[in-house]
Amino acid sequence: MPRGGSAGDDAAMRHTRYGWWLEEVGPVEPTAPLEGDTSADVVVVGGGYLGLWTAWQLRRLEPALDVIVLDAGLAGHGPSGRNGGFVSTLWDDLQILRDRVGDAQALAVARASERGVTGIGAWCEEQGVDAWFRAAPTLVVATSEAQLETARDGVAACAALGAPDEIRPLEADELAERCDAGFLGGVLLRTSATVQPARLSLGLRAKAIAAGIRLHERTPVRRLGRDGTATTPRGRVRAGHAVLAVNSATAAFAGYRLAHAVASSHIVLTEPVPDVLEELGWTGGEPIADGRTLLHYFRTTRDGRIAFGWGGGRMGFGGRRLGRLDVDPRAARKARADLLRLFPQLAGRRITHAWGGPIDVSPTHLPIFGSRGRVHHGFGFTGNGVGPSYLGGEILARLALDRRDELTRLALVDPERKLMPPEPLRWAGGTAIRAALVRADAADDAGSRPGPVTRLVSGLPRRLGLRLPR
Ligand SMILES: Cc1cc2nc3c(=O)[nH]c(=O)nc-3n(C[C@H](O)[C@H](O)[C@H](O)COP(=O)(O)OP(=O)(O)OC[C@H]3O[C@@H](n4cnc5c(N)ncnc54)[C@H](O)[C@@H]3O)c2cc1C
Numbered sequence: 001m002p003r004g005g006s007a008g009d010d011a012a013m014r015h016t017r018y019g020w021w022l023e024e025v026g027p028v029e030p031t032a033p034l035e036g037d038t039s040a041d042v043v044v045v046g047g048g049y050l051g052l053w054t055a056w057q058l059r060r061l062e063p064a065l066d067v068i069v070l071d072a073g074l075a076g077h078g079p080s081g082r083n084g085g086f087v088s089t090l091w092d093d094l095q096i097l098r099d100r101v102g103d104a105q106a107l108a109v110a111r112a113s114e115r116g117v118t119g120i121g122a123w124c125e126e127q128g129v130d131a132w133f134r135a136a137p138t139l140v141v142a143t144s145e146a147q148l149e150t151a152r153d154g155v156a157a158c159a160a161l162g163a164p165d166e167i168r169p170l171e172a173d174e175l176a177e178r179c180d181a182g183f184l185g186g187v188l189l190r191t192s193a194t195v196q197p198a199r200l201s202l203g204l205r206a207k208a209i210a211a212g213i214r215l216h217e218r219t220p221v222r223r224l225g226r227d228g229t230a231t232t233p234r235g236r237v238r239a240g241h242a243v244l245a246v247n248s249a250t251a252a253f254a255g256y257r258l259a260h261a262v263a264s265s266h267i268v269l270t271e272p273v274p275d276v277l278e279e280l281g282w283t284g285g286e287p288i289a290d291g292r293t294l295l296h297y298f299r300t301t302r303d304g305r306i307a308f309g310w311g312g313g314r315m316g317f318g319g320r321r322l323g324r325l326d327v328d329p330r331a332a333r334k335a336r337a338d339l340l341r342l343f344p345q346l347a348g349r350r351i352t353h354a355w356g357g358p359i360d361v362s363p364t365h366l367p368i369f370g371s372r373g374r375v376h377h378g379f380g381f382t383g384n385g386v387g388p389s390y391l392g393g394e395i396l397a398r399l400a401l402d403r404r405d406e407l408t409r410l411a412l413v414d415p416e417r418k419l420m421p422p423e424p425l426r427w428a429g430g431t432a433i434r435a436a437l438v439r440a441d442a443a444d445d446a447g448s449r450p451g452p453v454t455r456l457v458s459g460l461p462r463r464l465g466l467r468l469p470r
Helices: 020-025 049-061 091-101 103-127 145-149 152-160 172-178 197-210 247-252 274-280 329-342 386-401 425-445 452-458
Strands: 036-045 067-070 138-142 167-170 185-189 214-216 229-232 235-244 261-270 288-290 296-300 306-310 351-361 368-372 375-379
Touching: 020 197, 020 351, 036 049, 049 067, 049 197, 049 386, 067 235, 091 103, 091 152, 091 167, 103 197, 103 386, 138 145, 138 172, 152 167, 152 185, 167 172, 172 185, 197 214, 235 386, 247 351, 247 375, 261 329, 261 425, 296 329, 306 329, 329 351, 368 386, 375 386
Parallel strands: 036 067, 036 235, 067 214, 138 288, 235 375
Antiparallel strands: 138 185, 167 185, 229 235, 261 306, 261 351, 288 296, 296 306, 368 375
8 A cells, every 4th residue: 555755744644545435434235247238228337426316317207217327346436435525516617607608508507506515415315315414605715815816706707697695705804713724815605515425425326226226336338339339348238328427537438539638636634633623613514625726625524524635636648547546645745735734733633544536627617418319428527526416417317318408408518519639638738737737836825926937838728718627
């Protein structure tokens, strides 16, 4: 097992492939791989939140439907089981949406994205799944002067569209009442929550199996035909419709090679520190993110820990070899150092776990849903997939059943196509830009101005019309 850092105080940090959340739940009994040929009404490829919500919604809309879910590994053990557990809307993408699709559609998408927060809470309640769902507003905070402006776009966009309560400014003293960590200012996003992500993904997995959805794990789909046929190493599913819900592996499928890029994100976790949370006054469960380009995101857990993430890990190549992004000791060490810098109260406390995973970076910064023949797809969550994958499941189920309504008419469905550059350009360019962003954020931390090359390279994505992951 790789160890983080050379310093002795790093030795307690255990790098795990699946992360603490899945350990907290405990192991599951894998379902049988697919052997031989079979048929179904709908085959769903990928058993993360998106695939499982789609399967769930399909059965909700048509209870007699025969639905098969195929997962290359164990359902719910990908990023869905080990993310930061921020359940967010798309309100903070309102300005991007306005620029792309106009005010009316932007507002419709932002409002619809609230379904993720309310729908997950209601589902946990109805189904008796204790996913530690806790409604609390998200704070986007400035840790440097330069960040004070970043979240203000969202405030202005919401005010302009008559929704000023969705994102509102926070003064430093109000912030200090919620978390007294010396933040300079920030904004409050009204509608959000946190979950224990693995309790949600495995709760969903268990409920799907109990509902009669056929789940085959350790069953990688090698080919997905336009006619809805999914081919696996030892079998095949012929289905009326297929749903591709494989997150960062989407680019490994024919027809989707340029659909997205792959970055990575990493989390470190403290031992329980309830006294520190008490001292900070951070007892309201608010998820917090800062205003850096490669942002930090942090939250508390039910047992009084702090989970602290950093969206600045290395880039992936195409949709392949994604496992390399799960454990990255350098990114974890950086996250750990940043955590201690932001919360000096944690000096001497143990940072017990570190883990990471791939992020499917959308060329538009927005998730993309749509259909190509009888194959329906969803990808591009760009680090905000917990809430939006619920809405995505509702949309994909409707597309697979050919039911059109206000959800399938949202601007997230079949948007104007925007492509990423081909490999190896995508990886090389992404890696250079990422390094420049790390330098720009470091200069920002130090209160200095980044050099001209860093400014030029880090500004490239925006000039090319591409948006960055959170
Ligand atoms: C460290 C980290 C922190 C994050 N924090 C947050 C957060 O706080 N809030 C938030 O909203 N989002 C966060 N995200 C993003 C979020 O986790 C994802 O957007 C979300 O889980 C996507 O769900 P999914 O179902 O699309 O993907 P996944 O959970 O990746 O599921 C895809 C499934 O497809 C399977 N698969 C892949 N290839 C194949 C194949 N060929 N055949 C069959 N199956 C296949 C995989 O095994 C996997 O189970 C984070 C991500 C990471 C990595």
